[in-house]
Amino acid sequence: MLKYVRTNLFLFLLTGALILTLSCHHTTQKAEEPGAVKTPVTIVPVEFKSVTSTVGLSAVATFMNKSIIRVTTTGTIEKILVSPGEFITTGQLLFTIRTREAMALNKTVQADTSLNFKGLINITSHKEGVINSISYQKGDFVQEGNELAVVSEQSSLVFILAVPFEIEKYIERNRICNILLPDNRQIRGIITGKLPEMDIQSQTIRYVVKPSTTDRLPGNMIATIKLVKSTNEKASVLPKQAVLGNETQTEFWVMKLLNDSTAVKIIVSKGFENNEEVEITEPKFLPSDRFILTGNYGLPDTSRITVRKE
Numbered sequence: 257m258l259k260y261v262r263t264n265l266f267l268f269l270l271t272g273a274l275i276l277t278l279s280c281h282h283t284t285q286k287a288e289e290p291g292a293v294k295t296p297v298t299i300v301p302v303e304f305k306s307v308t309s310t311v312g313l314s315a316v317a318t319f320m321n322k323s324i325i326r327v328t329t330t331g332t333i334e335k336i337l338v339s340p341g342e343f344i345t346t347g348q349l350l351f352t353i354r355t356r357e358a359m360a361l362n363k364t365v366q367a368d369t370s371l372n373f374k375g376l377i378n379i380t381s382h383k384e385g386v387i388n389s390i391s392y393q394k395g396d397f398v399q400e401g402n403e404l405a406v407v408s409e410q411s412s413l414v415f416i417l418a419v420p421f422e423i424e425k426y427i428e429r430n431r432i433c434n435i436l437l438p439d440n441r442q443i444r445g446i447i448t449g450k451l452p453e454m455d456i457q458s459q460t461i462r463y464v465v466k467p468s469t470t471d472r473l474p475g476n477m478i479a480t481i482k483l484v485k486s487t488n489e490k491a492s493v494l495p496k497q498a499v500l501g502n503e504t505q506t507e508f509w510v511m512k513l514l515n516d517s518t519a520v521k522i523i524v525s526k527g528f529e530n531n532e533e534v535e536i537t538e539p540k541f542l543p544s545d546r547f548i549l550t551g552n553y554g555l556p557d558t559s560r561i562t563v564r565k566e
Contacts, residue, residue, distance in 0.1 A: 294562040383407070
């Protein structure tokens with residue numbers, strides 16, 4: 257009888273061990289099924305830094321003041337010493353006029369060279385600038401008060417900034433601004449005032465921006481002025497590659513790691529962004545949080561991943 261009990265007990269233990277072995281083998285096989293393939297990814301932490309949200313607006317260079325060079329006496333133009341587009345300085349000789357009296361006297365006493373009367377009047381500039389136009393040619397007869405030339409005063413060059421009405425509220429914090437020229441140079445500017453009327457076509461308010469530079473800039477140059485809308489001293493920032501969106505760009509998300517082998521989809525709200533970075537305004541992340549940088553495209557929620565070493 258005792259022998260029979262021992263035999264049954266042995267068979268029972270043997271059967272239990274066999275079942276346990278088969279169960280463990282089945283679990284191992286299930287974990288290694290092809291459906292559980294892990295996606296190789298690279299990861300990046302969230303970065304906390306100061307970011308500034310800006311809006312770029314067009315500004316056109318223009319000369320606010322134009323001087324008119326006028327004839328001071330009646331006569332003929334003897335010399336024209338400048339040409340349109342030429343930069344002139346204060347006191348520079350521009351024109352020479354032979355007076356009407358000199359012309360008449362020289363015709364009367366042509367035989368007597370000792371009585372030759374030149375009667376030349378010099379016309380000089382009063383301010384530095386650029387010759388915008390010249391109204392007469394050499395040899396033309398002009399009368400006192402006629403317009404000889406128009407000079408665009410260099411010191412009066414400003415940029416006219418077109419500001420949509422809805423963002424005029426940002427002007428006060430941007431009195432000192434940066435002007436981005438077409439050649440990517442940046443110069444400082446000061447918003448000194450605004451024009452009394454809106455532009456009828458674009459319905460924008462026009463502000464006057466005075467550039468703080470000694471460079472001779474041309475009129476009608478189109479530049480860009482960036483107005484600061486807001487500044488966040490400790491913003492959560494991720495590389496743009498880590499933030500995904502739907503086709504209509506109405507929903508955005510990131511793939512956040514739960515552990516070294518699992519990533520979940522987190523819906524986020526964006527703030528400031530540029531070509532490289534995106535500010536995440538919601539939800540709030542921790543410095544220890546990790547996000548998928550590459551390999552995240554097309555991953556579903558709760559994906560199996562493996563972190564690839566760079």
